[in-house]
Amino acid sequence: MAKQLKVGVIGVGGIANTHMPGWATSEYTEVVAGSDVDPKILSDWGKKYEVKRLYDKSEELINDPSIDIIDVCTPSSYHEALSIAALKAGKHVLCEKPLAPTPEAVRHMIAARDASGKLLMTAQHMRFQGESKAMKAEILTGALGNIYHARGWMLRRAAFPGRTSFVQKRHSGGGACIDIGVHVLDLTLWLMGNPKPIAVSGVSRTELAKNPKVFTVWGGANPPEGWDVEEFASAFVRFENGATLILEVSWLLHHDTPGEDRQIWLYGTDGGAHLPKCEIFQTNVETKQLYNRTLQLTKDINPPHAQECIEFAQAIVEGKPSPVPPEESLQVMSILDGVYRSQEAGREIRLD
Numbered sequence: 416m417a418k419q420l421k422v423g424v425i426g427v428g429g430i431a432n433t434h435m436p437g438w439a440t441s442e443y444t445e446v447v448a449g450s451d452v453d454p455k456i457l458s459d460w461g462k463k464y465e466v467k468r469l470y471d472k473s474e475e476l477i478n479d480p481s482i483d484i485i486d487v488c489t490p491s492s493y494h495e496a497l498s499i500a501a502l503k504a505g506k507h508v509l510c511e512k513p514l515a516p517t518p519e520a521v522r523h524m525i526a527a528r529d530a531s532g533k534l535l536m537t538a539q540h541m542r543f544q545g546e547s548k549a550m551k552a553e554i555l556t557g558a559l560g561n562i563y564h565a566r567g568w569m570l571r572r573a574a575f576p577g578r579t580s581f582v583q584k585r586h587s588g589g590g591a592c593i594d595i596g597v598h599v600l601d602l603t604l605w606l607m608g609n610p611k612p613i614a615v616s617g618v619s620r621t622e623l624a625k626n627p628k629v630f631t632v633w634g635g636a637n638p639p640e641g642w643d644v645e646e647f648a649s650a651f652v653r654f655e656n657g658a659t660l661i662l663e664v665s666w667l668l669h670h671d672t673p674g675e676d677r678q679i680w681l682y683g684t685d686g687g688a689h690l691p692k693c694e695i696f697q698t699n700v701e702t703k704q705l706y707n708r709t710l711q712l713t714k715d716i717n718p719p720h721a722q723e724c725i726e727f728a729q730a731i732v733e734g735k736p737s738p739v740p741p742e743e744s745l746q747v748m749s750i751l752d753g754v755y756r757s758q759e760a761g762r763e764i765r766l767d
């Protein structure tokens with residue numbers, strides 16, 4: 416039986432493939448069309464998923480009246496224009512992270528969302544991992560009390576995406592900050608309850624990628640041509656409620672862990688927490704006992720990239736708000752923009 420929400424995907428070469436199981440699993444959605452600037456990628460994708468309507472021009476897909484949801488999976492610099500066009504055409508939009516590489520662009524997208532009355536969601540798949548959901552639920556019980564400090568890092572060793580779409584600013588809008596900083600920052604802010612950021616002191620730089628022999632364990636060009644983005648960033652963020660955050664991201668650090676080390680530490684008045692260990696740390700001052708406990712996880716039913724699509728469709732059908740509100744992505748991008756501006760100015764930057 417035909418499902419009620421028809422999905423069109425734009426930019427089908429990479430991450431879009433991880434969304435396809437979600438659209439197929441949801442009881443509400445089916446993918447009916449795709450678009451890509453690369454005709455070979457588009458036709459291979461069409462064959463693989465048996466999608467017949469293939470558009471070489473994204474405007475044609477966006478204006479296809481039978482489509483209800485546009486799934487934007489292009490390199491980041493194109494998210495703004497495509498999402499706004501889709502919202503104007505009356506479609507709901509799921510857009511890959513970052514929603515857009517600048518706060519200004521995100522504001523434009525929020526304005527288009529408001530004018531359209533449709534849902535706009537950022538595909539922050541890490542919020543849909545079982546351990547993230549368990550930690551969020553635990554925090555909502557008040558287990559940590561007032562979270563006044565956090566540390567979040569996503570550090571890769573010799574592991575940058577070996578594609579020009581990630582390392583040329585005109586496609587990506589930035590480097591490690593925009594690619595992976597967005598993930599760890601979004602997750603940390605969400606767990607902290609999205610306090611309002613007010614100031615950032617940060618650095619963003621390229622060190623190891625200056626070496627023309629630098630390589631990535633993931634393959635691809637070493638390094639891709641025209642690299643003009645940062646590989647590393649570190650920042651200290653202040654929030655309106657007095658909380659603070661230390662952030663570190665890198666694609667290329669001489670770190671001990673092969674591949675990726677991603678950790679979030681949260682410190683509150685009643686307890687601390689760690690992801691991905693999914694542990695809570697508490698102290699009983701009456702008995703002087705220190706105790707740690709591991710949260711029970713329900714097994715992930717779907718991979719997180721699929722689950723985000725399923726929950727987006729569900730929100731549309733049930734008339735609920737976007738599962739990842741663009742306003743929260745605006746906080747993320749304001750902080751990362753603050754890191755870049757702080758690097759340039761050589762001092763702490765106040766955020767609007």
Ligand SMILES: NC(=O)c1ccc[n+]([C@@H]2O[C@H](COP(=O)([O-])OP(=O)(O)OC[C@H]3O[C@@H](n4cnc5c(N)ncnc54)[C@H](O)[C@@H]3O)[C@@H](O)[C@H]2O)c1
Nearest residue numbers: 426427428429430451452453488489490491493511512580
């Ligand atoms: N959530 C995650 O874990 C995750 C992982 C990887 C990438 N991403 C995000 O997904 C987006 C795409 O990344 P990717 O790895 O799939 O990149 P990619 O470069 O591998 O693929 C993007 C696809 O978009 C196509 N394309 C480029 N410009 C286009 C345009 N203007 N219109 C239509 N199609 C266009 C390309 O031909 C390619 O097929 C980026 O925003 C990235 O940040 C998210």
